[in-house]
Amino acid sequence: DSGVTQTPKHLITATGQRVTLRCSPRSGDLSVYWYQQSLDQGLQFLIQYYNGEERAKGNILERFSAQQFPDLHSELNLSSLELGDSALYFCASSVGMGAYEQYFGPGTRLTVT
Amino acid sequence: AQSVAQPEDQVNVAEGNPLTVKCTYSVSGNPYLFWYVQYPNRGLQFLLKYITGDNLVKGSYGFEAEFNKSQTSFHLKKPSALVSDSALYFCAVRDGRNTGKLIFGQGTTLQVKP
Numbered sequence: 478d479s480g481v482t483q484t485p486k487h488l489i490t491a492t493g494q495r496v497t498l499r500c501s502p503r504s505g506d507l508s509v510y511w512y513q514q515s516l517d518q519g520l521q522f523l524i525q526y527y528n529g530e531e532r533a534k535g536n537i538l539e540r541f542s543a544q545q546f547p548d549l550h551s552e553l554n555l556s557s558l559e560l561g562d563s564a565l566y567f568c569a570s571s572v573g574m575g576a577y578e579q580y581f582g583p584g585t586r587l588t589v590t
Numbered sequence: 591a592q593s594v595a596q597p598e599d600q601v602n603v604a605e606g607n608p609l610t611v612k613c614t615y616s617v618s619g620n621p622y623l624f625w626y627v628q629y630p631n632r633g634l635q636f637l638l639k640y641i642t643g644d645n646l647v648k649g650s651y652g653f654e655a656e657f658n659k660s661q662t663s664f665h666l667k668k669p670s671a672l673v674s675d676s677a678l679y680f681c682a683v684r685d686g687r688n689t690g691k692l693i694f695g696q697g698t699t700l701q702v703k704p
Contacts, residue, residue: 479633508690520634520680520694533689567633576622576641576684579692581633 480504481582483568489588495556498585502549502570508532509551510571510579511543515564526551527574558589592617592685594664596695603671603702611666611698613681622684623664624692625655629677637679640664651675671702 480503490496502509511523522535526545537543540558545551555562565586569579593616603609615621622641626634638649645657655666666679678699682692 479635481633510690510692519696522685522691522693525689525691533686533691535691569634571690574688574690576639577690578624578636578639579690580636581626583633 479580479582481568481570481580483566483582483585485585486583487586487588489590490558491590492558492560494558494589495554496558496587498553498555498566498568498587500551500553500568500570500582502551502568503580506570506572506580507549508571508574508577508579509545509549510569511551511553512567512569512581513564514567514584518564520567523553525574532574555587560589563587563589592621592683592693594623594681594683594693594695596679596681596698598698599696600699600701603700605673605702605704606670609668609671609675609700609702611679611681611700613664613666613695615662615664615681615683617683621657621664623655623657624682624684625649625653625664625666626680626682626694627677628680628697634680637666671700673702673704676700676702 482501507528523537525533569581571577624639625637681695
């Protein structure tokens with residue numbers, strides 16, 4: 478158990494809908510990362526927050542947004558969902574911003590039908 | 591842009607034999623390299639990292655990795671494979687300063703047969 482929790486574990490929704498994925502980092506970790514894992518794209522970095530502020534952005538779609546709250550938990554919002562958004566979404570956390578090891582949650586499997 | 595490549599989709603070894611999972615990197619500046627393992631239906635688990643110093647890095651579960659600057663490689667190794675080592679292995683590189691953003695390779699499936 479990494480100490481990172483993600484909810485829900487599974488999510489099935491229809492095209493055009495909006496969903497929110499939630500992540501609680503390990504106790505003491507200030508950085509939160511979101512990654513998307515799919516068969517065709519592999520493991521892709523989406524976005525990083527550090528202590529509530531956005532610090533790095535990957536190829537995150539405009540339909541996707543995220544935030545980190547004062548209690549350090551984070552939410553990833555996916556809207557106008559398309560079939561191609563079906564993937565495993567991981568949250569990870571680390572103590573700082575630099576070359577620290579990241580601890581991954583179990584992931585949320587999103588299926589868009 | 592930083593990148594890593596894992597040239598083998600799958601590596602097969604017999605239990606008890608040494609294993610190597612290959613990774614090459616392309617970075618500007620000093621590389622910060624990582625290995626992670628993913629078991630079925632689980633998140634990624636950190637194995638080890640290279641930041642600076644000794645070229646041989648020791649990590650979790652008996653794994654180690656050798657950093658080779660001239661060959662731009664960071665191969666993962668274990669002297670004696672276990673069936674329980676069978677999993678998906680990812681090499682990653684940090685992308686950019688003051689960020690923990692990781693760029694992952696495409697992954698290598700390790701199959702250890704009894």
